[in-house]
Amino acid sequence: MSLLTRVVPKHVPPVSAFWAVLESVDVNAVKPATVRRNWLGTDYVFDCYVSQHMKDEYQAGNVVIGDYVLVECLDWDPDRMGVVAKVYKSW
16 A cells, blocks of 8 residues: 555544543453544544453443543553543543
8 A cells, every 4th residue: 555545544642641431341352441532523442451450340340331441551552552440520
């Protein structure tokens, strides 16, 4: 594929900690959580690792699909994102 024909997104979201909506959980997958983030009017979907704390909270029923979660990138690597906490929306 030529560089001229490749579709490049209008905006690339920064690689930093961010909040997102938990879309799905597949406990058998390598990256069990799927989250959705809106950045400058564009939805981005990421597959993420999950911390042990979040795994325990999900299994206890304290975190459900549709909750806001905090996602962090390990070593600023967008391929190594992890869900680390639930965010309580107050806005």
